[in-house]
Amino acid sequence: MKKAIIFFGIALLTLSGIALVAQSKIEIPLRFDRYYTYDEVNQALVALNKAYPKLTKLELVGHSDEGREIWSITVNNPDTGSEQDKPGVYVDGNIHGNEVQASEVCLYFLNYILTEYGKLDRVTQTVDRSVIYCIPTVNVDGRYHWFADANSSGSGRGLRIPKDDDRDGLVDEDPAEDLDADGFITQMRIRDTLGDFKTDPKDARLMVRVEKGEKGEFRQLGIEGIDNDNDGRVNEDEPGFIDPNRNFPYNWQPNYVQNGAGSYPLEGKGLKAIADYLYARKNILVAWAFHNSGGMILRGPTSKTAQEYDRRDIEVFDYLGKHSEKMIPGYNYLISWKDLYTTWGDFGDFTDDVVGSFTLVGELFQSNTESYRADTTKPAALDERSTERIKFNDYLTNGAMYSNWKPYKHPLYGNIEIGGWSKFNSRLPQPFMLMDLVHRNAMAIFVSAFNLPQISLDVFEQEKIGDNLYRIKVRLSNSKAVSSITYQSVRIKIHPMDYLKLDGKNIKVIAGGPVTDLFRNEANYKQYKPEIQFFQIPSYGQVEYQFLISGKGKVKLLYHSEKATDRVKEIEL
Ligand SMILES: [Ca+2]
Ligand SMILES: [Ca+2]
Ligand SMILES: [Ca+2]
Ligand SMILES: [Ca+2]
Ligand SMILES: [Zn+2]
Structure with missing residues (x-):
């Protein structure tokens, strides 16, 4: 016991950031009042899998460039069907x-749906009819180093593939380097009357730009x-x-066009393993990727040259995006290239245009919520932001966020x-603010899972119109907001469309096609193979088909979709 306390004390001294990181064994329910290190994220996944062995599957996706394990967890109820028969949400x-904190959103979502399963009907029903694929930490080397090493809030973003950034061989x-050994990479400054900065008159710890001539x-x-x-x-x-988010194999561009791109698409063992993982799961219909920061829900396309999506896809994106805006106050639902900037080789293009999903990118956190202000409905003026943040540091964290300036003798710069x-x-x-962030964002994911297509197949009219001749009308309707496949994937022909196929030993489909006039029994008959019809089922929409069938006996109707759950019906003529 004593030993542990001493060790803990040393850890605090050597790395002041450690107080924000979990210390004890990971148990279910998971906790969101602290951050998990890379190892603890894995322990959390193991703990979830142990607590819910029937509903979860833990899978090794692959290894990173430094050899760390990349894990995924799949949530599926085997009693209600196999994984690939159900529409999927990837997170x-x-x-x-x-x-x-993006990994914490993933862990919270998993923890939430598993602990609420069997307690809340909406959760139980959603888990029962969908499959959730989740890789909480994509850049495992990045997460490991960000906690283990000194860093700034913006450092350690990339993949750990050795690169000669300045081309010196x-x-x-x-x-x-963390020269003052405080556990962080902060800033260096030198006293210089020719410098561009002076002490901020509002707070002596901060600097502001000098006026011209000053x-x-x-x-x-x-x-x-x-x-x-x-x-x-x-x-x-x-x-x-x-x-890594400029190195996916769709609309990829080399480094001189897209800063940060690798030498070729999917360079990096971990990235390639994740792309393979996604490509093998054709039932993924919604994909969420979480980043920080800015408070945004982004959809593609990520460049202007990629065409705008079909209006029926936009309808789905808007449904999910506008709900998210209301569920996560302050966040804005935006279009990547138009409202933010153009990117090449983006993950979202890969999932939208290769996997065939509706991808949403969550840019977590708004720095103006680090507030010291009575009225938080209006953000502080731009020139008040850092003085407000340092008061937040003083009064809400007692100085944990800021290292005061200290003298240092630098080998190159001197004092x-x-x-x-x-x-x-x-x-x-x-x-203390993490719980609200992870819950609200996890509920935005949940809304997309809740709205995965739910298709019903009905034969709503069956009439004998001649000797051994029948006319039937079939309706496929979707009671949820997400269409059965994306219209983008139909446009760019990346996988088979949904189809309805009629089959029977003693029958022959003479004609079949979409209904054009329900009351006059008119249809736009397909010239060849009328027994199979291709289509997609829109958001909260339906399609209707009419068939003329000769013969007698059983007719089997099969609705098949890459994404949505198949439906089968049998009728007797
Ligand atoms: Ca170099
Ligand atoms: Ca150097
Ligand atoms: Ca250096
Ligand atoms: Ca430092
Ligand atoms: Zn990011």
Whole structure:
């Protein structure tokens, strides 16, 4: 006992960020008043699987570039059908190594649907008729290092594939360094009357830009570090760096067009394993990928040159996006290329245009919720933001978010100062705010699972119109907001459309096609193979088909969809 306390004390001293990270064994229900490290995310998945062995399947997706395991969990009730027969929602997070609360959203969603299963009807029904695929941490090396090493809130985003960023023939030779050993990579500054910055009159810890012609006080020297390779530049070649979210094999562009792209699409063992995992699961119809920050729900396309989606797909996106906006106050539902910026080789393009899903990207957290303000309905003015945040740091975290400036003797710059914001600031919530964030975002995922297509197949008219000649009318209707497949995947022909097939030993389908006039029994008959009809079933919509059948006896009607659950019906003529 005593030993443990001493160890804990040392850990606190050596890495002040550790207080925000889980310390004890992971138990169900999971806790969301702290962040889980990479190892603890895996322990959480094991614990969920152990607590719900029937409903969950734990699977090794592959290994990262540094050899860490990438795990997925599948939630499916085997009593209500096999995985691939049900429409699927895929959820992932933390593709950018520093965007850690994204994994917590995934874990919370899993924890929520599993613990509420059998208690809340909406949850039970949704779990029973859908399948959930979840990879809580995509960039496992990134998450590991973000917690284990000193970092800033924005560092450690990329894949850990050794790259020569400055093309000097050396690889990863000049990383940032935690020179003052406070556990964070903060900022360096030097006193300089020719510098562009001065002390902020509102708070002496902060700096503001000098006015034109005004004497300066400080020159900013960038993030903490030294010139490791004596090339005259500081921190110019950090470990790795490929932006995993610019390296998917759809609309991919090389690095000179898309900053962060790898040498070729899907470079990186982990990324390739995840792409294979997704491609093998053709039933994925909605995909969520969580990032930080800004408070956005984004849909594609991610470039202008990719055509805008079919209006029937937009209807589905809008339904999910506009609900999300109301469920997560402050977040905005936006179109990636148009409202944000163009990206190439984006994950969402891969899932929309190769896997065939409706992809939504959740950009978690808004820094203006780090508030010190009576009226939070209006954000602070731009020039008040950092003074407000430092008051949030003082009064809500008692200084945990900010390192005060300290003198340091730098081998290149001489007498400098080191200080500034810790990595637990501006991009992710303090633990006390985490619960609200994960719950609201997980409920947005839930709405998309709840709205996966629910198709019913009815023969609503059957008439004898001649000797051994029958006319039947069939209706397929969808009682949910998500269409049976995306119109985009039909347009770009990535997988078979839904079909209805009529079969019977002693029958022959003479004619068949979509109903054009229900009351006059008119249809647009298909010229060849009338016994099989191809279509998609829209959001809250239906399709109706009319068939003329000769013969007698049993007719089997089969509705098949890559995404939605198949339906079978038998009638007797
Ligand atoms: Ca280099
Ligand atoms: Ca430091
Ligand atoms: Ca250097
Ligand atoms: Ca360095
Ligand atoms: Zn991101």
